[in-house]
Amino acid sequence: MFKSKRLLALTIILVMAASMFFTGCSKKEEVAQETGKVEVDVFQFKVEIAKELENAARDYEAEHPDVKINIQTVGGGDDYGAALKARFQSGNEPDIYNVGGPQDLKDWTSKLEDLSNEPWVEKALDGVLSGATMDGKVYALPFNIEGYGFVYNKGIFEAAGIDPTKIVDYASLEEAVKTLDGKIKAGELKEKYPTLEAVFEYAAKETWVTGLHTSNVALSQEFPSSLDAYNSKNVEFKYGDSLKKIIDLQADYSSNGKTRAKLNAVDYSTQVEQGLAIERVAIIQQGNWVYGGVKSIDEKVADNLAILPMPVVGAKEDSIPVGVPMHWAINKDSDDASKAAAKDFLNWLYTSEKGKDYVVNKFYFIPAFKGYENFEPQDSLGKAVKAYAEAGKTVPWVFMGYPTGWGMDMLGANIQKYLAGEMTWDELIKDSQERWTKERS
Incomplete structure (x- = not known):
């Protein structure tokens, strides 16, 4: 009797998990069908830029009306690593997420999209891609220095x-x-x-x-x-x-x-x-x-x-x-349209003039890329670093x-x-x- 109850409970949990997974997928697909927009889910840790990142996403959407950027921030006193694992285990996987250095790359290998051919790679400052590179391929974009x-x-x-x-x-x-x-x-x-x-x-x-x-x-x-x-x-x-x-x-x-x-x-x-x-x-x-x-x-x-x-x-x-404190990574198992939009959003954020303004003057980041000659740090601590x-x-x-x-x-x-x-x-x-x-x- 005890064994049969355990089997029943396990079956219910598996059914619920499957339901969450398929509901999440179908909801995203339904939104895309209803609105004609590609959705990109961002799961990020840096609470200091949460509001400004939301504003950047809205500006990107204004230039790309066929894309909707959804941002969830988990950080500060919360354990982002644990929250990220829970998010993936729920079946509601983000399209863009954060990874640290070599250990994170190993831990998330099965979910990392190869970004070696992205436009921002050749603009990276010397040495900043070392923590994002594995087996000669670049898998993540450095947040900043x-x-x-x-x-x-x-x-x-x-x-x-x-x-x-x-x-x-x-x-x-x-x-x-x-x-x-x-x-x-x-x-x-x-x-x-x-x-x-x-x-x-x-x-x-x-x-x-x-x-x-x-x-x-x-x-x-x-x-x-x-x-x-x-x-x-x-x-x-x-x-x-x-x-x-x-x-x-x-x-x-x-x-x-x-x-x-x-x-x-x-x-x-x-x-x-x-x-x-x-x-x-x-x-x-x-x-x-x-x-x-x-x-x-x-x-x-x-x-x-x-x-x-x-x-x-x-x-x-x-x-x-x-x-480099952290990197942006893209989920290789996301659908092709979401991955393409995710890549474009990150490229826009770090290489467009409007994106650079956010990075330096609103996020107060010290950029990890070339091409920021007109965007020198203006804040006291950026100057100090x-x-x-x-x-x-x-x-x-x-x-x-x-x-x-x-x-x-x-x-x-x-x-x-x-x-x-x-x-x-x-x-x-x-x-x-x-x-x-x-x-x-």
Whole structure:
């Protein structure tokens, strides 16, 4: 009886799944038949550009009245990777979606359309297609080039008498942080910055901040590229002590410095909109993508931001990580009409004059392609990242080569345990090493 009930339940689930799949397909086909429009479903992660991407889609539709672009954004505090898998498993597969670097390309091989012959490929800047290339073929379009580090408020530093140009290594960074902390606690900056309460805000709830971005600063000194990380069977944590210093500095001089476990509840919004943007804190570990969010709250604050290096003691100390954050991919199993429209939309977005305007002036992206001479970054953080890049003071983004889930679900979770006092640093390193090796075996 129990077995027959299980079989019945399994049959019902399979029928429902099949129904969802065929209903999804037929609905899309029905819309196309009724409206005469080709539909393109976009499933993307970058919440910072959600509204602007919608506007770009409407402009594209105005020029291409036979196409309808549907956009769904899942990101921020949500796990985009898990959401993407669920979307594909539901049978309602998107036409355009996002992939990271070499590990994602391997994971999604069966669903990637070959984009090697697309017009934008020959316009790509040197090196930016490495994370989108597999077996000599290009399978994805780079979003942009991004850089991150310690984003800081120049006005607060000036008021505290701190010269940011002299912060070129960990020792000078630590000295500046201690100086600023002392002035905040003494109330010396209260009159000009009444809401200022701490040097840092560290979003430890966001394991992409800790397990990917923070860790990358140290592991980029160990692996020359994401491909090297992807091909490595082991992780040494050669600069593990330096990584600990960077984490401890942010934690100890945050608004929860004496209760570090509370940092595990600090999310992106608390760090950016409710931290840096309202001048409650002076520094956050983030990148040029926060400019738009800060600007929407206080444009004067946004225009007064810059980036300090994230120094790794014993390695490069005057640099910031710069790389391609994510890529646009096209589902090779979509129907031919949807694939053709998807390819055209992405090409329009990155090579047309109107598309370029969106990319640089509305998304606040640093383009990964040639042909943007008339679209130089105008925002404070875009300019800062470009200055680091032009000076050669950069380290690569290698976290795209981490084993699937290792950065966020394993290392990021371990950092939370460390901050909560549930794991020592040595235990964190040992466990993270073992789990890397296990994932690669």
